[in-house]
Amino acid sequence: MDFILKFNLADLLTWEILFAIVFGVLFGIVVGAIPGLGATIGLALVLPITFNMTSLGSIVLLASVFMGCEYGGSVSAILMGIPGTGAATATILDGYPMAKQGRPGTALGYSLVGALIGGVISVLALMILSKPIASLALKFSDPEFFLLGIIGLLAVAGLSSKDIFKSVISVCIGLLMSMVGIDILTGQTRFTFGTVHLMDGLHLVALFVGMFAVSEVFAMLGNDPHTKYVHDKKNFKVAISWKEFTAVKWTYLKGSIIGTIIGILPGVGSSAASWLAYTEAKSTAKNKENFGKGDPRGIAAPETANNAVVGGALIPLVTLGIPGSAATAVILGAFLIHGIVPGPASFANQPGLMYGIFWGLLFATIIMYFLGRYTTSLMARILVLPLYVLTPIVLYISLIGVFASELNVFHLWVAIIAGIAAFFLKNLDFSLPSMVLAYILGPIIEESLRRTLVISKGSVGIFFTRPASIALMALIVIFIAVIAYQRIKAAKKPVQKDLHSSNI
Amino acid sequence: MSYKLWTYVTLSIIAFVGVVLFMQTTQFRSTDPVGPAFFPQIVIAIMILFCILSAISTARQKASENNEFKILNMPDIVFTIIVSIIYTYLWKIFGFSYIISFIFVAVLVFRYNKKDPLKRKIMNAAIASAIVNVSVFIVFDLLFNLTF
Numbered sequence: 001m002d003f004i005l006k007f008n009l010a011d012l013l014t015w016e017i018l019f020a021i022v023f024g025v026l027f028g029i030v031v032g033a034i035p036g037l038g039a040t041i042g043l044a045l046v047l048p049i050t051f052n053m054t055s056l057g058s059i060v061l062l063a064s065v066f067m068g069c070e071y072g073g074s075v076s077a078i079l080m081g082i083p084g085t086g087a088a089t090a091t092i093l094d095g096y097p098m099a100k101q102g103r104p105g106t107a108l109g110y111s112l113v114g115a116l117i118g119g120v121i122s123v124l125a126l127m128i129l130s131k132p133i134a135s136l137a138l139k140f141s142d143p144e145f146f147l148l149g150i151i152g153l154l155a156v157a158g159l160s161s162k163d164i165f166k167s168v169i170s171v172c173i174g175l176l177m178s179m180v181g182i183d184i185l186t187g188q189t190r191f192t193f194g195t196v197h198l199m200d201g202l203h204l205v206a207l208f209v210g211m212f213a214v215s216e217v218f219a220m221l222g223n224d225p226h227t228k229y230v231h232d233k234k235n236f237k238v239a240i241s242w243k244e245f246t247a248v249k250w251t252y253l254k255g256s257i258i259g260t261i262i263g264i265l266p267g268v269g270s271s272a273a274s275w276l277a278y279t280e281a282k283s284t285a286k287n288k289e290n291f292g293k294g295d296p297r298g299i300a301a302p303e304t305a306n307n308a309v310v311g312g313a314l315i316p317l318v319t320l321g322i323p324g325s326a327a328t329a330v331i332l333g334a335f336l337i338h339g340i341v342p343g344p345a346s347f348a349n350q351p352g353l354m355y356g357i358f359w360g361l362l363f364a365t366i367i368m369y370f371l372g373r374y375t376t377s378l379m380a381r382i383l384v385l386p387l388y389v390l391t392p393i394v395l396y397i398s399l400i401g402v403f404a405s406e407l408n409v410f411h412l413w414v415a416i417i418a419g420i421a422a423f424f425l426k427n428l429d430f431s432l433p434s435m436v437l438a439y440i441l442g443p444i445i446e447e448s449l450r451r452t453l454v455i456s457k458g459s460v461g462i463f464f465t466r467p468a469s470i471a472l473m474a475l476i477v478i479f480i481a482v483i484a485y486q487r488i489k490a491a492k493k494p495v496q497k498d499l500h501s502s503n504i
Numbered sequence: 505m506s507y508k509l510w511t512y513v514t515l516s517i518i519a520f521v522g523v524v525l526f527m528q529t530t531q532f533r534s535t536d537p538v539g540p541a542f543f544p545q546i547v548i549a550i551m552i553l554f555c556i557l558s559a560i561s562t563a564r565q566k567a568s569e570n571n572e573f574k575i576l577n578m579p580d581i582v583f584t585i586i587v588s589i590i591y592t593y594l595w596k597i598f599g600f601s602y603i604i605s606f607i608f609v610a611v612l613v614f615r616y617n618k619k620d621p622l623k624r625k626i627m628n629a630a631i632a633s634a635i636v637n638v639s640v641f642i643v644f645d646l647l648f649n650l651t652f
Binding site for chain 1: 507515520529551580581625
């Protein structure tokens with residue numbers, strides 16, 4: 001009940017929070033709706049703004065963008081049959097046919113209600129589960145945090161690229177990037193090449209914006225610059241009736257549960273959640289033949305699940321300080337920018353902030369429903385902008401954002417170089433999510449390992465003397481076994497590039 | 505150039521950077537065996553090892569998997585990189601300027617627009633650039649009080 005007792009409503013009733021929610025949700029819907037962009041890029045673009053906001057305001061802003069992006073992805077999927085995000089791919093199967101039947105507003109209504117229910121249920125799970133998990137994690141010390149970091153890296157590296165060797169190399173590059181600057185334990189400068197600009201490390205915002213937004217600009221240039229997404233503007237009232245809602249209520253509930261659980265698991269992501277929910281809805285339906293022809297359950301299931309991922313994904317982040325995806329790694333970046341290290345101790349040290357974030361996310365979900373109802377048609381008009389206009393805007397906003405974060409031109413060079421490198425590495429099947437996660441988790445992993453070895457006088461036997469460590473090592477072995485099994489299975493049966501690789 | 509060849513070149517660059525960084529770590533001053541060089545050296549060793557493994561794995565790929573490595577619209581990408589570098593360099597010299605930013609966005613919109621006639625291209629570029637710069641001014645200068 002701490003999330004009720006230790007929360008001050010007045011913290012949320014400020015203009016800043018209202019701006020964070022409204023702007024975040026609207027921006028998220030737009031970014032999510034634009035094919036090719038997604039939650040990670042949306043979060044990276046907004047990250048510089050958070051420098052001038054309070055801790056609570058900045059996290060609520062990012063969480064609102066995350067939530068808005070997940071819903072926004074369905075807008076282009078339903079209206080044009082093009083998924084705005086990887087997570088919205090499953091929505092096309094029934095959303096687009098329903099829109100073509102002349103019911104785009106109803107299809108968007110199913111998606112929006114799903115986003116509301118999935119969002120609310122996952123935030124409630126976040127509120128209820130966070131404190132007990134954090135209390136359990138309070139018993140963790142350096143050996144366990146080192147192992148948790150390894151689990152986070154393993155999960156993402158194992159699932160985010162079809163080439164496991166390149167995933168591991170990506171992790172190593174990310175870890176090396178995290179070591180640039182002053183070593184916290186000894187004060188020694190590392191890999192700065194004599195420049196003072198690198199003493200504080202590679203700038204987080206510059207790196208993220210470069211890797212995700214600038215590199216995406218280069219990818220967008222590969223498309224026809226005159227691509228303009230046109231859709232039918234008739235029957236655009238985004239709503240469903242009570243009767244239509246009750247017909248799919250259990251699909252909404254099951255989608256929420258699937259999305260929340262998948263969200264908690266590191267590395268799996270919203271694409272997997274939406275496909276799993278869709279498959280579950282189809283396999284348990286009596287009239288399976290309706291799926292693919294505009295069945296409401298085919299929209300409700302994936303859309304509820306991908307929004308439920310948001311709350312679920314925040315559980316390991318706020319309780320253990322371990323992000324499970326590139327998107328949550330960006331949110332962790334915002335925590336760090338404000339000097340907050342999320343983890344078990346943060347519930348004891350800053351309960352007001354942590355519960356404020358939860359309630360802010362809940363409000364954002366509810367406000368998203370109303371904003372979505374009345375502004376989706378307006379937001380969809382952004383898609384009318386041709387790519388030759390949209391691409392320079394994304395690049396310009398990226399550079400402005402990087403500069404605004406610390407008013408330092410050096411960071412612009414970092415962003416441009418990171419963007420060029422990321423573009424080529426991504427095209428060669430290296431894993432950007434693994435790189436980003438390793439960059440964020442690097443300091444936790446290194447410091448925990450070194451402190452552990454100092455305490456144990458260099459003996460790795462310490463990992464075998466603590467029950468929690470043994471349990472986590474068992475989990476690592478299971479993870480490796482699962483990844484190996486999947487690789488062997490994939491090698492025997494060639495499949496298409498995995499669907500969630502782009503959206504982890 | 506083929507996908508395989510690009511992979512070899514990239515892996516070689518990564519491994520080379522790894523070697524350079526490893527040599528740097530040998531100059532870190534510390535008497536502690538778990539000092540500042542400890543973790544980087546482990547990571548670099550793993551990275552170089554996996555570069556070798558990745559190269560072997562790439563070499564063993566079937567000929568059918570050896571696809572051509574194509575970057576679509578390379579001229580525009582190179583153009584964008586050059587313009588961005590010039591823009592950033594001017595930013596460094598003169599500080600942030602809305603006039604230079606206006607030209608930066610307008611030049612890119614003009615370049616990417618392949619269909620319209622010249623006059624219309626210029627007009628589109630100017631209008632788009634003006635709108636986006638005014639929006640940036642409103643958000644950053646007025647709303648966030650961030651004067652560049």
